[in-house]
Amino acid sequence: MTQRRNSTPLKIGKVIVGGDAPIVVQSMTKTDTRDVPTTIKQIKELEDCGCEIVRLAVPDGEAAESISTIKKSASLPLIADVHFDYRLALLALEAGIDGLRLNPGNVRDFEQIAKVVAAAKERETPIRIGVNAGSLPGSFEPDAPLASRMVDAALEQIKLMENLDFNLIKISLKAFDVPTTVQAYQTIADKTPYPLHLGITEAGLPQAGAIRSAVGIGILLYQGIGDTIRISLSAHPCEEVFAAYEILKSLGLRQRGPTLVSCPSCGRAEVDIIALAEAVDKHLKKITKPIKVAVMGCVVNGPGEARDADVGIACGKGKGVLFKKGKKIGVVEEKDFVVALMREIEGL
Ligand code: SF4
Numbered sequence: 001m002t003q004r005r006n007s008t009p010l011k012i013g014k015v016i017v018g019g020d021a022p023i024v025v026q027s028m029t030k031t032d033t034r035d036v037p038t039t040i041k042q043i044k045e046l047e048d049c050g051c052e053i054v055r056l057a058v059p060d061g062e063a064a065e066s067i068s069t070i071k072k073s074a075s076l077p078l079i080a081d082v083h084f085d086y087r088l089a090l091l092a093l094e095a096g097i098d099g100l101r102l103n104p105g106n107v108r109d110f111e112q113i114a115k116v117v118a119a120a121k122e123r124e125t126p127i128r129i130g131v132n133a134g135s136l137p138g139s140f141e142p143d144a145p146l147a148s149r150m151v152d153a154a155l156e157q158i159k160l161m162e163n164l165d166f167n168l169i170k171i172s173l174k175a176f177d178v179p180t181t182v183q184a185y186q187t188i189a190d191k192t193p194y195p196l197h198l199g200i201t202e203a204g205l206p207q208a209g210a211i212r213s214a215v216g217i218g219i220l221l222y223q224g225i226g227d228t229i230r231i232s233l234s235a236h237p238c239e240e241v242f243a244a245y246e247i248l249k250s251l252g253l254r255q256r257g258p259t260l261v262s263c264p265s266c267g268r269a270e271v272d273i274i275a276l277a278e279a280v281d282k283h284l285k286k287i288t289k290p291i292k293v294a295v296m297g298c299v300v301n302g303p304g305e306a307r308d309a310d311v312g313i314a315c316g317k318g319k320g321v322l323f324k325k326g327k328k329i330g331v332v333e334e335k336d337f338v339v340a341l342m343r344e345i346e347g348l
Contacts, residue, residue: 002224013077013098018195024228033063049238064091086112105135133175147183174201195227255290269297
């Protein structure tokens with residue numbers, strides 16, 4: 001894996017993004033921000049599932065004004081997502097928001113941006129320049145490749161903010177197309193020191209969207225690019241957080257909760273390994289310890305993987321050999337597989 005890009009750290013509320021801070025997991029509420037109790041409830045759910053920064057849509061003045069009440073009950077840093085109307089950014093700042101996301105494709109007027117930057121500077125509130133392939137400004141060379149037009153849109157906004165003596169900047173360059181997104185981030189990574197927020201935008205439903213995001217974000221993280229990630233899924237935001245941690249865990253960048261190693265099953269299996277893995281996975285949802293659990297179907301790879309896990313089982317006909325921390329600790333009947341595994345897991 002390539003050494004991580006050296007970005008300038010930023011503080012968003014209590015969370016550091018960039019530098020050598022851990023890659024931060026973000027998500028976004030899917031509630032109407034004006035519905036304060038429901039939004040607070042979803043922020044709490046996000047906190048419980050491991051989210052570290054939450055973004056809220058701020059489509060109108062009422063949503064912006066709700067922020068001050070929401071903030072009193074939210075322990076996670078909050079970012080206001082603002083499009084079109086710079087006054088919403090000013091209202092969000094007045095309400096005490098921890099960070100702003102501005103879209104350079106739809107907040108274009110220099111005077112308006114200067115007012116937002118002045119207010120953010122006064123409060124030391126970071127701004128993410130959130131470029132999206134679907135809403136690029138029209139003033140760039142239309143025949144240039146999409147990735148370079150995205151980078152140009154970000155660089156223009158960076159220059160504008162730097163000229164206003166503002167550098168609490170974070171950047172994102174999101175597209176649905178993975179090669180375009182990867183190209184855009186790779187290009188900007190060498191051109192600025194600012195932290196990068198990674199994402200594949202509008203990635204889709206959880207199954208395909210998580211894979212698409214894992215490919216794009218995984219390539220960049222492996223190359224040392226990226227300081228914070230958000231997985232955009234058409235699903236409850238905790239599914240986004242789950243997918244984000246699975247990506248980070250796969251690259252050894254973060255640890256959270258159990259990792260389940262389960263074999264795919266084949267004609268050698270003498271138990272229903274898929275049903276067993278699903279049952280174990282359901283129980284593991286309640287565990288927060290970063291442990292490795294193996295559920296294996298036969299003697300081919302079973303004992304090796306099960307021995308390598310914190311707790312594992314290598315199944316045979318009607319029986320399974322249970323392993324804990326590399327040692328065989330017993331043989332259990334098929335009907336007791338899940339109970340025996342969970343007993344050992346809970347005792348770790
Ligand atoms: Fe098949 Fe055994 Fe491999 Fe599972 S561990 S896929 S049952 S050979």
